[in-house]
Every structure is written in C-alpha cells, then in structure tokens.
Amino acid sequence: MTERTERSATPRKPQLSFWQIWNMCFGFLGIQFGFALQNANVSRIFQSLGAPIEDIPMLWIAAPLTGLIVQPIVGYLSDRTWTGLGRRRPYFLVGAVLATLALLAMPNSPTLWIAAGLLWVLDASINISMEPFRAFVGDQLPTAQRPSGYAMQSFFIGVGSVVASVLPFALAHLGVGNTAGPGEVPDTVRYAFYFGGAVLLLSVGWTVLRTREYPPETLQSFDDALPEPPRPNRDRVRCALFGASWLVVGGLVATTISMCGLDRQLYVLAGMIGAFGVALLVRGMIGAGGGFATVMDDLHSMPPTMVRLAVVQFFSWFALFAMWIYTTSTVTQLHFHSSDTTSAAYNEGANWVGVLFAAYNGFAALAAIAIPWMVRRWGLRWSHLCNVSLGGLGLISIALIRDSQWLLLSMLGVGFAWASILSLPYALLSDSVPATKMGVYMGIFNFFIVIPQLVAVSLLGALVKFFFAGAPAGALVIGGVSLFVSGLCVLWVREPGTGAAA
Template sequence: MRIKKPTLSFWQIFNMNVGFLGIQYSFGLQQSAINPIFLFLGASEEILPILNIAGPVTGLIVQPLIGAISDKTWSPRWGRRKPFFLIGALLGSLCLFAFPLSPALWFAVGLLWILDVGNNMAMEPYRAFVGDKLPEKQLSIGYQMQSLFVGAGILLANASIFLFQDWFGGGEEISGQVPKWLYYSFFIGSFLSIATILWSVLKTPEIPPTDEELEEINRHKALSFSERFKVPFVEIAHAVKDMPKFMWSLSVVYLFQWYALFIYWQFITPLFRTTMGFDTSQAAAQAAKMSTTYNVVTAVVALILVPLTMKFGGKRIYALSLFGTSIALFAIPHITDPVYVLFPMVLFGIGWAAMMGIPYSMVSKIVPQERRGVYMGILNMMIVIPMGIQTLTFGPIFKNLLGANSVNAMLFAGTCFVIAASLALRLKVVKDPNGD
C-alpha cells in the first residue's frame, strides 16, 4: 500500500530545491573554471578531455550505487536520502576550498576526482528525494524548479568569475600559477555547497516508508555485511534488465546531447583564444559571461516550460529545445564580437532548462516508487557514459579529424545536437504499469 502524497505549496517545493543552488554552483565552476585552471597549470588543449575523465568514472560508479543504497535506507532521525547528499555536499565544500590553491596540475586533477565523488553523491539522492516527496501531478513543476536552481547556481558561479577578474584581476599571467582573482569564486562555492543543502534538509521532512517498505529495509539490515555489499550491484543489474523502453530510447538521445555539451564546456575557452585572440584569462572570463547569459535565460524560462510541456507534450518541447541549442553552437564560432556572441546563449539557455527538467520529469512518472533512487542513478549513468566516451575519443578526433581547431570542435558539437533533437522526436512516453 502506497502513502498518498500531499500536494505541496510553491514555497515548499522551492525550499526543497534550494540545495541545488550550491550543487550547481560547484558544477558551474567545473564547466567554466576548472579547465582554465588546468591550462594555467600547464595542460595542453588536446589533453583537456582526458583530464576530465573523473566526471564519467565517478558518476558511473557513485550515482547508481548511492541510488540503490539509499533505496534500502531509512533512519527516523536522518531520513532516507538526506544523509547521502549531506555527506556529498560536505566533501564538495572541502574540495572547492582547496582547488584554487593547487600547486601543480596533478594536484588539481586529483582534487577533481574527489570533488566529482562529492557532487555525484549529493546529486543522485537529491533528485530521488524530490520524486519521493511530490505527487505525480506536481513532478513537472518539481523538476523544473530544479532546473531553475541549476540555472541560478551556474549563473552565480560564472558571474563571479568575470566580476572578480574585473575587480581583482590585471597583470600578466604567470605560468604554473592560478591567478588570485579566481580564488574568491571557489571560496564562495565552498560555503554555498553545504549551506544550501542544510537549508533544504532543515526545511523539508522526508516521507516515511510504508510498512511494506520498512519491512524490506529491515530485512536488508539483517543481512551480513558481504550480502549487503552485493545488494546494490544486484539491484542495478535487475533495474537495467527491467528498465522501461523509454529509458533505452532516451539513452541514445543522451549519448549525442551530453557528448556535445562536454565538447562545448571543454573548448569554449580555447575557442575564444582562437576566434578573438584572447589570452587564457580573457577567454575564461568571456566563457563565464556566455555561461552567465544562458543560465539567466534558464532561470527565467524554467518554470515557463511547465505549462508548455503540459499543452504540447514534453518530448516536443525537449526536441525543439535541443534543435535550438544546435543553432547556438553553429553560430558561436562565426561571431567575433564579445557582446554579440552572447545572443546565441538565449537558445542555449532554453535548451539547458529543458535538458535539466523535462527528462527527469518524464522518467520519474514511469518508474516504480520503490526503485526511484536506482533509476535516477541509471539516468545519470546515461550522462556519464557519454562523458566517458567523449573524454576517451574526442582528443584523437580533435587532433586528427578536426585539425586541432576549436572552431571545428564547436561545429561538431552542433551537429551532435541536431542528431539528438531528431532522436528526441521519436521518443514514445508510455506509463509503466508498475510505476506510480
């Protein structure tokens, strides 16, 4: 017997999602500041993809495992999902504080691994937490509220980068050193990572498990350590075997979508060194302005997408948004004015809002409540697997097929988005009879 979930107010849904501000501030720094730090510390452009291998590896391992473990967890005091994203946020906070102090490239790369573990540990159970709390009729607004905080968090991260450079920058770049103006963005992120999570934890109680779920959790607790260790892996294997066809189709869309996104984030700074003749600091600041622009748009349009998806269907809005993102990526390399190049980010921001909300809402509606954690982990595996493929394959593609030219890299990413949009139109959303 399932617990009937109460309808929540706008502000209850708002408070529940505040923690995404800190998580996404951290991800915003990963998108815009960490690759420039690698360049400051002596990395070459062609090895940037492989230096980012931490993201796919940790995401592939951590997210589904934490999702499966949290499905089998309950504490009357701490809840089901909260312990995991609290620990993840604390780990991320410590890493963000240390990151700009990196004395060498190897140290920064190692910190990225730990930071990604923390962010992934926080992210997956948080997405399941929102699905746990909301009745089906409010899932769209719940996940689009997430999208709003995704935009706001990354917006603040990137705005801080170019503002602090303007206020505290200047002087020549020193090889092997991270400029001091970049420190402040990471220190703010260190505070937000834990503070915003605590806000949501203290403001939002979790729904207790049903008697049947509690009985299953207690059976799990009674197992030996070795048996409990095996359970998450078995759960993941069974969930993949039983996965709705919709999720298999979505995984192909995600392959092209996320492959393209990681090209953009890795090569937008090198692109501006090529097209505008900027040094690394100037290029990083311009990339931060691009990200700030599209995340302003994301924060504005995230909730507007809710009535549009209800009227026209999630997959149509999703596909149209992906196609708009492709237009943005095709346009960026051909614009050399640092102001005019911000205009394509309107389309990119609409696409980012759709990507961060619509797929999670569609999936949450078709998966069983008792497996929501593991399925949200699997959905995020569909992000990190393309990341892994990109980090392993795009370096050689960039060097040997694209002439080591960042303009060609951006056009390649735009083509991937066209393919993703075409595939998104073919999605068939069918409710799983075993779902909510």
C-alpha cells in the first residue's frame, strides 16, 4: 500500500464553522483582558508604591519567570490529561479562577513586595490558561484553518486589550478618582482590575461550556497527525558534563559582574546560564521517563522549524518587553514632562499610555482580519516580515514624535506586529509538531518568549543607561531595531508546503 493510499484511508479532521472557531477562541478575550491590565498598569502600580524607575525591570522579572516554569509543565500535563471537561479545558478554568483572584487583590497591595508577589501569581495563572489555548487550536483545526484560528485569537486579544487598556482613562472621564496619595493606587486602576477579573472568568467559562474536544485516540487517527518521534537516547554522562560547563560559565559571568561593579540586573543573565546548567546536570543524573526528563529531551530534539522560529521569537519578544516596561516612563517624561507619580500630569500621561495600548490592540484586531488574506496572497513568512517591520517603525517613532496625539500613528504599526506575532509563528509551529506533543512543544516554545524577556530585564537598564544617558525612549529604539531583525530571521523558516527556507 502506498503512502498516499494509507493517508487517504485515514479520516480528515473536520473543518469548523466560523462560530465554532469563535467559541473556541472567545476565552482569549478574557485572558488578554487580564494580560493587558497587567502590561499597562503594573509599572504604574510599582511606581505608586515607591519603586524607583531603574528597579522596575527587576520587579517585572516575576512575569517571564513564571511563564518559563509554568507553560512547559502545563503543556506536558495537558497532553496527558483526559477528563469529563476534555484535555485542555480543565486548565483554562483553573487558570481563570486563580487569575481572577489575583486581579482582585493586586490593586489593594499594601506594599511594593506584595504587589510584586501578586504579579507572580497573576502571570502564573494567566499562563495556566494561555498555554493550552495555543495547543487547543492545533488540536481542533485542520492545517488549512490554523492561520484563521490563530488570527481569531489575535482578534479577541485585540478587542480585550482595547477595552482593558482604555478603562482607567474612561473611568477618569466618568469622574472616578485618578490620583492617590503616596503608597496608594488610584481608584481608576482599582476598578479596572475588578472589572477585568469578571470579564476573564466569564469569557473563559464561555469557551469551556461551548466547545468539545477530540479524545486523544481520535486526534491521533486524523490524516494530518504527525507521528511521534522516537525518544532520543541521551548520553547521561555527556549531558551532565555539558551541564557542569554551563554552570561554570554562569559562575564566571556572575563573578565578572561583581568584580567589575557592573549593573546588578546583569545577574539575571548569569542566573539564566547557571539555571540551564543545573537543568542539564539534573537530566544527566536521572534516567529517562518522567515529566522533567521528557521536557528536557523534547527541548533537545526540537523540530528544525521550531529551532528557527525560536530565533524569530527571541527578537520579537525582546522588543515587546521593552515597550511594556518603558512606554509609560517615556510618554510621561517626553510628552507630559513629569516623573512624579503623585502629580496630575504624570497620571494623565499614564492614562494616555493606556489609550495608546488600547489603540495598538484595536489595530491588532483589525490586522487579525487582514492577516488571513495576507497569508493567502504572500504566504506566512513574507506576511510576518511586513507586519513586524511596521512594528519596528512604530516603536522607533515614539522616541521621535513630540505631539502625543500622533503617537496613535505609531500604534498602528505596533498593532500589526502584535497581531502577527500572536498568530503566524504559531501557525508555522503547529504544522511541524506531532499531535501527541502539541501541548509540551507549545510550552517549550514559550521558552523563546520568556528568555528574551529575561534578557531584556538584565540588559535593557544597562543599555539605556550607557547608550542613551538613562532616557527611557532609548529602550523603544532598541526594541524597534529588534523587530526588524526578527522579520529578517523569519525568512530562514521553512513554510508548510515548501521545500526549504528562503
């Protein structure tokens, strides 16, 4: 029997209707609502609770670290879960409940360190819900519909973020208090977080109740299911030696930072190197089997497409993290001429940042409608190159424009980049991994979202201080260049149905 005959004998994964795709992606509205509230307001909360601007990147470290730890664990577990609620949906629900509780608590934090701890809880909870949603699209949709599914997620991300980002601004115009005393969070932020918790829980609940999942055996029987690769036979001694080498390098980097009196945020970079060494050492000391060994082995044997996409993701998310950390301080300093968190000018500027973040997410929702057309006309890679290049121009222009109203034009480019980053790399990835490992590979793929954020935490402060005399707008210029690099790197990725990368 020929390969073509064998494939024709297996069932095809059914195409879903527009409303079925709508229901399965609707929960992302709430997930992104919470995520957008976090991105637009956490730096403001930290500054309101007394954090100096140079320490804010370190306080943000909780967000990427939790993703690094949580997503591969959730992906591994969800691949092996089957309950009355299905495979991925139990994780949607648990994450939504925990994230809602964190959103209710964060604006009431009495101290800076409690706020930083609640950011850890919030980000971990959002990640518990978010990671299975990525795998959910790969599970439910045939190859031809996956770009549309991820674009639908981008649409809901845009819509949710628009409302979440603009909420403090809108509440201020409705008469809600927009200033507070030292160590207190304004009521505009507090009520926005309360509303966000309700939206998150209700929208995820809609997806949980309105969708069904394929049992694992059915999923594996479809004609687009890639076979599970053989388990690699790792040399435990060699693995342990590599781990020891990475650990030594991490120690040398930390020693150099200490002896040369370099920026203390660089210790994050040394810690990342050392932690990877420890992980390899542990893998070398234990046998095959178990969740940790499986994740480490799958990381070692990633498909070539995933390796190339990792580089694309690194530069994309480095840029995004620079934007999330430094846009508030850039806009308040350049356009509203204040760094005093208790002043009306600073809080007016911070609210305008919420509007700008709402704008880029609104443009992202529109871009999500256009992206399937772009993919049909230009393909996945060239569409992504075009979109992230627009984002690079948008970030750089924030540092050059002096009329705050014109920053809305900057957000147009950022919106197209954001929609593309949230959809097209996942469409490229989901076509290259087996169905039985969709969750764990989506979780591992998150490493290449988290690692650049940790690198940003460790390097951005030093780069801005050294090259831009501490002006936060410099971080946005660095982010814009990084987006251009990510666009060029995507041309290196193989596209489904083509023989090789460009």
